Amino acid sequence: xxxxxxxxxxxxxxxxxxxxxxxxxxxxxxxxxxxxxxxxxxxxxxxxxxxxxxxxxxxxxxxxxxxxxxxxxxxxxxxxxxxxxxxxxxxxxxxxxxxxxxxxxxxxxxxxxxxxxxxxxxxxxxxxxxxxxxxxxxxxxxxxxxxxxxxxxxxxxxxxxxxxxxxxxxxxxxxxxxxxxxxxxxxxxxxxxxxxxxxxxxxxxxxxxxxxxxxxxxxxxxxxxxxxxxxxxxxxxxxxxxxxxxxxxxxxxxxxxxxxxxxxxxxxxxxxxxxxxxxxxxxxxxxxxxxxxxxxxxxxxxxxxxxxxxxxxxxxxxxxxxxxxxxxxxxxxxxxxxxxxxxxxxxxxxxxxxxxxxxxxxxxxxxxxxxxxx
Numbered sequence: 336x337x338x339x340x341x342x343x344x345x346x347x348x349x350x351x352x353x354x355x356x357x358x359x360x361x362x363x364x365x366x367x368x369x370x371x372x373x374x375x376x377x378x379x380x381x382x383x384x385x386x387x388x389x390x391x392x393x394x395x396x397x398x399x400x401x402x403x404x405x406x407x408x409x410x411x412x413x414x415x416x417x418x419x420x421x422x423x424x425x426x427x428x429x430x431x432x433x434x435x436x437x438x439x440x441x442x443x444x445x446x447x448x449x450x451x452x453x454x455x456x457x458x459x460x461x462x463x464x465x466x467x468x469x470x471x472x473x474x475x476x477x478x479x480x481x482x483x484x485x486x487x488x489x490x491x492x493x494x495x496x497x498x499x500x501x502x503x504x505x506x507x508x509x510x511x512x513x514x515x516x517x518x519x520x521x522x523x524x525x526x527x528x529x530x531x532x533x534x535x536x537x538x539x540x541x542x543x544x545x546x547x548x549x550x551x552x553x554x555x556x557x558x559x560x561x562x563x564x565x566x567x568x569x570x571x572x573x574x575x576x577x578x579x580x581x582x583x584x585x586x587x588x589x590x591x592x593x594x595x596x597x598x599x600x601x602x603x604x605x606x607x608x609x610x611x612x613x614x615x616x617x618x619x620x621x622x623x624x625x626x627x628x629x630x631x632x633x634x635x636x637x638x639x640x641x642x643x644x645x646x647x648x649x650x651x652x653x654x655x656x657x658x659x660x661x662x663x664x665x666x667x668x669x670x671x672x673x674x675x676x677x678x679x680x681x682x683x684x685x686x687x688x689x690x691x692x693x694x695x696x697x698x699x700x701x702x703x704x705x706x707x708x709x
Contacts, residue, residue: 341555343520345436346491348400348552349373349453353384355405364404364457371402371494378403388450392623398451399436402491407456412465415484425699428484429466429513431497432456435487437518438551440628441579444485446620453486455495463504470508477703480505483516483537490519498524506531512706514574520554520562526569535607535706536566537574540597542589545581549631556593560600567605572706578612578677580656581633582648587659594663603669607705611660612677613653615645643678650683657687673705 342348352375358364359377368375378384384403387394407430415426432455433448456462470478482488482501492498498515505513506529516537525536538559540546546556554562563573575597577590614633616624621634638646647653657676664674675698676684681691692698 341558342437342552343554343558344493345487345519345552345554346493346521348436349402349491349494351375351401353378353401353403353452355403356380358404358406358457361457363459367404367455367457367495370496373402378405383450384452387452391449391451392445392626395445395451395627396438399434399438399453401452402494403452403454404457405454406458407461410465411456411462412469412480415481425479427478427480429462429480429482430456430485431462431482433485435490437487437490437553439518439553440549440551440624440631440633441581441614441616441620443616443620445623445627446617448485453491455491459497459500463500466504470511474510476510477706478511479514479699479702479706480511481514481516483514487517487519488515488537489517489521492524493521496524499528502528502530502534506533508533516574516576518550518553518559520558522562522566525566525571530571532570532572535572535574536563537576538563539576539578540593541577541579541581542583542586542593544583544585544589546593549581549628549633556596560597563601567602571605572607573601573605574608574610575606576610576612576677577660578610579614580611580660581614582636582652582656583633586656590660591663594660594667598667603667603672606669606672608673608675608702609664609668610675610677611657612679613648613656615641615643615647615678617644618646621646642680653679654683654686657683661687671705671708673701675701 352371352373354364354375354377356377357380387398411430413428415428434444434453505511511533513534514537518539543556567573624634637649639649641647668674684691695701
């Protein structure tokens, strides 16, 4: 399963576009069609592009080659679906589409979605309207917004160009910060944008072994870090997410090597935050992951059911993983960088970091301070 090819631009995997009929007249739709130069066909409203969803799991790989431009008939902007049993950062999700051309063995979307295509919502006038209404109604609140909950924020940005609209728009607001999270290295559209310090470009990182064997069609570590350094030179703040941290042979050396390279390439003072989260998944994902990736061994470990119903490593295992990474990061990170856990208990915070978020005003306040520089 080891990759011999790196994918700086995962969107190059896409070879067909479908367009929902009622979206065909939109200027934005026509812009994307023109930019991609890919074959495309029209789908009647509320219909499926084809029958790949009949066996969603079997056709996931094929679906990742197809981009469906359609309407979002729900809400674009809403709170992250965290759980009250663990410390939540009060992130706000901007849902621009679902699925991505990258294929991670551990991806939760395999058990969360039921359609295999990449969907991208082109009725973006509604997106900007929702943002305007929320930001205007809450001027005293700092909104930390991310587009990477149900998709990769930049993996298909070469095709959609959404960042060139979204970054300058949110750069006008005092009460927001946008995080674009990716495993690609596609940053060309970010050059020259008036981001006004309101956009953070973030990368998911892992040990070299996991990145090569479990994150198929993703950019290499070197490509991700070079892209991060370039974004820092353009004045963007950065973030990094070691999530999921996976127990595997040589994990201590692997994660230490990634952290060493991170701080060799990227200026520490440019990093706003770094998150840590051990592997966790819906129980149904195990069967799906084993079926799709029979050579992977990440599901063959001991897990317990967490308070959120997800399978997690036993607490002593998680603590050991966290302690090693946290100590490596603390030695190299700037004092202004917020290192935090994603969806972990107060007890884990205390045991690994020596404090609970409440002692510093709560996790949301910790991240707000990191954005505002103190």
